Amino acid sequence: MLNPQEIELICSARHGDPFSVLGPHAQDGGLSIRAFLPNARQVEVIDACSGHRLGMLEKHHPDGFFEGVLALQASAAYGLQVQWDNYQTALIEDPYRFGPVLGEVDVWLLSEGTHLRPYEILGANQRVMDGVAGTSFAVWAPHAARVSVVGDFNVWDGRRHPMRLRRECGVWEIFLPGVALGARYKFEILAADGQVLPARADPYARQAELRPATASIVAGMPALKPPSNERRQANALDAPMSIYEVHLGSWRRILDPASGWQRWLNWDELADQLVPYALDMGFTHLELLPVSEHPFDGSWGYQPVGLYAPTSRFGDADGLVRFIARCHASGIGVLLDWVPAHFPTDAHGLGNFDGTPLYEYADPREGFHNDWNTLIYNLGRTEVRNFLIGNALYWLERFDVDGLRVDAVASMLYRDYSRKPGEWIPNRHGGRENLETIDFLKRMNDIVVQERPQAVTMAEESTSFPGVSRPTTAGGLGFHYKWNMGWMHDTLQYMARDPVHRQHHQGEMTFGLAYAFSENFVLPISHDEVVHGKGSLLGKMPGDRWQQFANLRAYLGFMFGHPGKKLLFMGCEFAQLREWNHDQSLDWHLLDDPQHAGVQRLVRDLNQLYRATPALYQLDFVxxxxxxxxxxxxxxxxxxxxxxxxxxxxxxxxxxxxxxxxxxxxxxxxxxxxxxxxxxxxxxxxxxxxxxxxxxxxxxxxxxxxxxxxxxxxxxxxxxxxxxxxxxx
The missing domain is CATH 2.60.40.1180 (Golgi alpha-mannosidase II)
Incomplete structure (x- = not known):
């Protein structure tokens, strides 16, 4: 019989190798079968094929530890007939009779850092093992003393399903028979110091609960989308690109009669309303503020917890797939804002994940963003690079996204970003550049080109870092495009001046041409220009009402004539009066005013002229x-x-x-x-x-x-x- 000390460790959920104890184990005279089933009265072993009774297990601990030796082969398939304390019975599969989840090749690639699609094996994945359907769970937590899956299927009890550690790659794994789509779950982690951490959401979860709930949800895998030469041509450097930037939660809302509140549109409603609108307005692409799951509405998605989970605010992943397909059927591309720069400190998230700084740098001088109170990914870690590069491919291949706009690249590139002297750690050469980030961005962009050549990447990079949109083979970072933050700042500063003073500041409108061809630029009038007290785009313009509208129209005309792809944030196309508020719908009623409707007509005509005139886009970058x-x-x-x-x-x-x-x-x-x-x-x-x-x-x-x-x-x-x-x- 088993050592009583090991039994006690299993019952207290402090055993670091549960598969060495639980399940079937060959021994002289047959097969020893052990099971830990809290609240069970008795357990009988049943032949999985014939249904015949094979023998009883003896209860060796009052908390529910059972053991018995049966005359069976080591490979015998069996089930457990359990009578619970309430005298109800159930026939269950023993998860501890199943072999490893990760294959040897997967373990090798994960350890090497060359597993391009780790989401296919990590997280929660439905599968069939030994003819039994269920869900495999796998999570990277190399410093944990014990990891358990908890969820609807085991009354959130961390004692019931502790996992197997694959020491070669630091991944804990288990296959749970019968766990189906829709099951809620988390990972309960016992840290090396003996502390049970707050239950963690699955970093690779493909669905999550709507805030304030935080559980992950077992979800299906969107099918791989085939490559499209049509989309490749539409995303090419010499193609027209006029981007409509949208925050889905506030583009348009509708009244929910049940609650009396304005609610979000779901994916199908957005497909019915947003897609025809963008098509009518002549935009070539939609850019969506981050749609990865995030706990705080006010972050607009820029503090994501579930990078692999489309936010449940608008529906499930299938809805997003349908939305993107509708966009493509209308000839409209879809770009996603993507955030590998930082992540929030929420207790169910990635911070201190296994009781140690796992995804983030350990030293706050490297691993904490003072501006946003968030953590910074340690891009020097193989597993973190796997996580993020896999996520990029996930969106591009599984959702058919046309491209990723990478947020806050400048904050990633410099170790002294927004830090005073003494508050940052130089790189190994004593410099301020983050060498791990540079390597990561180059590899990510190279892999996108290699694996999804129809897709593009864009950098929001506000400094003069060289070669952001130049190929890595030429020493660049490998992005296809870079946001031209300098052009945006200078030209808006000029437009805000009283016309009588503009004669002294002509260079603010012309300086952009001094460097216009050093990168492949996008001209961004983005959400950042109409929040945090900056007012609306119309509100920046000087003069009386007539002059404000005239200035705005002139500026938009200048923008569409200027070299570079175009980006305009929602509401700017009809001159919204107030600053953008993420909690409210755009002020569509303003279109009843001829001046606002006139700006909308202008943007529509500018887009049509732009798309119909190759001279305005074919040679943007030469x-x-x-x-x-x-x-x-x-x-x-x-x-x-x-x-x-x-x-x-x-x-x-x-x-x-x-x-x-x-x-x-x-x-x-x-x-x-x-x-x-x-x-x-x-x-x-x-x-x-x-x-x-x-x-x-x-x-x-x-x-x-x-x-x-x-x-x-x-x-x-x-x-x-x-x-x-x-x-x-």
């Missing part, structure tokens, strides 16, 4: 696609430039007047003779403007040299407006 006609007329706050596409014979002329004065008979140099026809005028009455401009919307070039060009046009420039002309021979 100098040949752009040429200044004039950027020196600061006295009149006028800018004029040309955009070209692959067909050098066609081009677009963009002229901006950032004063409230009509500039009559204004001469602009052009490179070719012929007619220049107005394609768009942000001062059109159709958009709420004054309808000023060049008579008949066209001008013919004259052989008068100007701005270094052999030809020139005489134009009437509308006040606070951008005008786009197309050259025709």
């Amino acid at each position: 100098p040949a696609g752009f040429e200044w006609m004039d950027h020196q007329d600061a006295a009149h706050s006028v800018l004029a430039f040309i955009r070209r596409g692959l067909d050098a014979r066609s081009f677009i002329l963009v002229v901006c007047n950032f004063t409230p004065t009509v500039q009559t008979a204004y001469r602009v140099g052009v490179p070719q003779p012929g007619e220049y026809r107005e394609r768009l005028n942000t001062d059109s009455a159709h958009y709420g403007g004054s309808n000023a401009g060049t008579p008949l919307g066209a001008a013919t070039a004259e052989p008068v040299g100007w701005h270094g060009q052999p030809q020139s046009l005489l134009l009437n420039l509308p006040p606070l407006a951008t005008v786009v002309f197309e050259w025709t021979a």
